[in-house]
Amino acid sequence: MASSPHTESHPSIQRIMEKAFQHHQKGRLDKAEKFYREALKAGPHNPLALHMLGVLTHQTGRNNEAVDLIGKALHLKEAYPEAHCNLGVVLQELGRYEESAVSLKKALKLNPVYPEAFHNLGNSLRQLGKTNESIECYRSVIRFDNHNAEAHHGLGLSLMAVGDRGGASASLRTAIALDRDKDEFWWSWARCLDGVSFETVDDNLLRDLLGLMEREDIDPQQVIRTAISALKHVPGIPELYASVLTDNFSYRDAAEKMAAIPLLGKIMELGIIDDLGFEKFLTRLRKAMIQEDGEDLIRGDAPSAESEHFLSFQITLALHCFTNEYVYFETVEEAEIISLIQNKISSLVETGEDIPPRLLATLGAYRPLYIYSWAAALTENYCDGDMGRLIIRQVAEPLEERALGAKIPCLSVIKNTLSEAVGAQYEESPYPRWIRLSATGQARTVREAFEGPPLNVAQGEVFPENPSILIAGCGTGRQAIAAATIYANSTVTAVDLSRASLSYALRKTREAGVSNIDYIQGDILELGCLNQRFHIVECAGVLHHMEDPMAGWRILTNLLEDNGLMMIGLYSKTAHQHILKAHDLISKNGHSSSLEDIRRYRQEIISLAESGDPEMIKVVNTMDFFSLSECRDMLFHVQDNRFTLQQGRSTADNRFTLPQIEAALKKLGLKFMCFEISNPPSNIRPTDSLSKWHDYEIENPDTFLEMYQFWAIKKR
Numbered sequence: 001m002a003s004s005p006h007t008e009s010h011p012s013i014q015r016i017m018e019k020a021f022q023h024h025q026k027g028r029l030d031k032a033e034k035f036y037r038e039a040l041k042a043g044p045h046n047p048l049a050l051h052m053l054g055v056l057t058h059q060t061g062r063n064n065e066a067v068d069l070i071g072k073a074l075h076l077k078e079a080y081p082e083a084h085c086n087l088g089v090v091l092q093e094l095g096r097y098e099e100s101a102v103s104l105k106k107a108l109k110l111n112p113v114y115p116e117a118f119h120n121l122g123n124s125l126r127q128l129g130k131t132n133e134s135i136e137c138y139r140s141v142i143r144f145d146n147h148n149a150e151a152h153h154g155l156g157l158s159l160m161a162v163g164d165r166g167g168a169s170a171s172l173r174t175a176i177a178l179d180r181d182k183d184e185f186w187w188s189w190a191r192c193l194d195g196v197s198f199e200t201v202d203d204n205l206l207r208d209l210l211g212l213m214e215r216e217d218i219d220p221q222q223v224i225r226t227a228i229s230a231l232k233h234v235p236g237i238p239e240l241y242a243s244v245l246t247d248n249f250s251y252r253d254a255a256e257k258m259a260a261i262p263l264l265g266k267i268m269e270l271g272i273i274d275d276l277g278f279e280k281f282l283t284r285l286r287k288a289m290i291q292e293d294g295e296d297l298i299r300g301d302a303p304s305a306e307s308e309h310f311l312s313f314q315i316t317l318a319l320h321c322f323t324n325e326y327v328y329f330e331t332v333e334e335a336e337i338i339s340l341i342q343n344k345i346s347s348l349v350e351t352g353e354d355i356p357p358r359l360l361a362t363l364g365a366y367r368p369l370y371i372y373s374w375a376a377a378l379t380e381n382y383c384d385g386d387m388g389r390l391i392i393r394q395v396a397e398p399l400e401e402r403a404l405g406a407k408i409p410c411l412s413v414i415k416n417t418l419s420e421a422v423g424a425q426y427e428e429s430p431y432p433r434w435i436r437l438s439a440t441g442q443a444r445t446v447r448e449a450f451e452g453p454p455l456n457v458a459q460g461e462v463f464p465e466n467p468s469i470l471i472a473g474c475g476t477g478r479q480a481i482a483a484a485t486i487y488a489n490s491t492v493t494a495v496d497l498s499r500a501s502l503s504y505a506l507r508k509t510r511e512a513g514v515s516n517i518d519y520i521q522g523d524i525l526e527l528g529c530l531n532q533r534f535h536i537v538e539c540a541g542v543l544h545h546m547e548d549p550m551a552g553w554r555i556l557t558n559l560l561e562d563n564g565l566m567m568i569g570l571y572s573k574t575a576h577q578h579i580l581k582a583h584d585l586i587s588k589n590g591h592s593s594s595l596e597d598i599r600r601y602r603q604e605i606i607s608l609a610e611s612g613d614p615e616m617i618k619v620v621n622t623m624d625f626f627s628l629s630e631c632r633d634m635l636f637h638v639q640d641n642r643f644t645l646q647q648g649r650s651t652a653d654n655r656f657t658l659p660q661i662e663a664a665l666k667k668l669g670l671k672f673m674c675f676e677i678s679n680p681p682s683n684i685r686p687t688d689s690l691s692k693w694h695d696y697e698i699e700n701p702d703t704f705l706e707m708y709q710f711w712a713i714k715k716r
Helices: 011-025 029-042 047-059 063-076 081-093 097-110 115-127 131-144 149-161 165-178 183-192 203-214 224-231 237-245 251-259 262-270 276-299 305-309 311-323 332-350 357-364 375-381 385-405 417-428 446-451 478-486 499-512 524-530 549-558 577-589 595-610 614-620 628-635 658-668 690-699
Strands: 468-472 491-496 517-521 534-540 560-570 670-675 708-714
Touching: 011 029, 011 047, 029 047, 047 063, 047 081, 063 081, 081 097, 081 115, 097 115, 115 131, 115 149, 131 149, 149 165, 149 183, 165 183, 165 203, 183 203, 203 224, 203 262, 224 262, 237 251, 237 276, 251 262, 251 276, 251 311, 262 311, 276 311, 276 332, 276 357, 311 357, 311 385, 332 357, 357 385, 375 385, 385 499, 417 499, 468 478, 468 524, 468 549, 478 491, 478 499, 478 517, 478 534, 491 499, 491 524, 499 517, 524 549, 534 549, 549 560, 549 658, 577 595, 577 614, 577 628, 595 614, 595 628, 658 670, 658 690, 658 708
Parallel strands: 468 491, 468 534, 491 517, 534 560
Antiparallel strands: 560 708, 670 708
């Protein structure tokens, strides 16, 4: 905040103020406050003392008192730019952005060369959605001081808001270069990279992308597609890429080159590569690995120094294939060699011999190691190093999940036939698998979360200080952990049909150090047994998998407190025409949901996409296509209802239009608040009416490719 260097001329007051300043500057705020108040007692009409006491009360969290004190100072001295600036800052923290902007503009009128006022005005204007004006404010700050990291960060956020992600990325990287220790800068850049594709690279860009991937507080999946676009331009990679795709390469040469690129190794270790070209690249590389090394491994030949050099890459490939759940296609030849490797390992175990690490890494690139009876012993033999990473991920963690599963309580017997079938699907394919979550920042109250950005809704509502939250259909825990860390003083109850998914969720929750979540196995249709009501209910991607979505929705509404908040996520029929066409092909060709059939059908889709089928091109450009459980959920779900904005409700598909959703909300006593959308269009607001969004989606059918995800409030 801006400070005021001048004190009142009366000697006694001046001495008191000097003592106040000394304590204030050294952080002794209690003593500083005592002297400011003493100065005001000696001279009540002292604008400096009022202003600085206002600054101090703001620093100690008493913002309403700060507004009153600084306001009194300005009443006594209108031409006081520092006070106008600081009042703008306090009003900003109170969420009173319009008033904040007014105060900051007054400061700039009095002092046009005032970088701090420009910066804070940019912040308030950005919150008000006046993004172009905020961009000019940040650029004004940068003209004064090109090394102002916060200004570059603010500019990046505003450029991202207007859709200039390339410019935003450049600004945010500048902020990071100026202050690499500022977590928020990295978080913003990770969010910005959605949709960014790099055409040129240098060592600094590769270093920064690797920095993102290595951070424990960023979901690596956020940046993988962008990072892959950069890797395609690393010197030597285009040539290697082309040689592998044309089968004109040596596995060992290719592995050596790939092992020398830390960013690629980190991507493969930590996430799913949703790039069809790279899938083909890695599929062929894996096949070459087993063809070139398979016979040596099975014979038990002593590894050469050269072959051991590639062990690290083999382990990385095994980690990657485990993460995407072995979705890559494998030939009959590969399956036969893997069968021989399995037999070889069994023989070694029977005779008490050690299993060569290369043998384990090769098998781990095709099959999860934890499924074998001999796997548990590996956790004692490999505790660190590259093999330690492999055994932890493929053996120790799955075995831990099995143990945790026995401790998860069951709400009641699952009676509904479809619920049983859905639960069985997710027992086989827990959904979705994930490695890390992005940090949510400091926990906020419910009021702060909803009245502040990005939602900016529900002003004036009464919110609980200690919210109880229900996550209905929590899957593998991402949503539950996010809610538990976003909302301060919250308790979360997370329910799912699948014990395997819940076990994964519980392990990841413990790994994250989160302790305010209770996991329960159960069916939404039986949630009345909880005998509890909640302040917030979230149910995303679940109701459309029920036999009667409205029945489930009604139960959830009954569990919601009056004035409680509900987030619902439903598929869009309009946006999912490509998925429905894919379903038709599955039915026509008689595919099952077995691993082999999913792999086979994916190849059919890839062939159609490569032949120019526009619907199948959309399918292969979907993130869910690139891992087994997500592909199964998208294309092979046992009950796949779709929600439409265009057609009436179908008894077979439970399809909804947005007007029908609006009618359902009214029937349930819910009031629409806003859509939660990651990249909102510039010409329609998340809070606009459902009918307006209906018109918008007709013109822009890909708007809700993932799903409609919106907030409502229960009004009584």
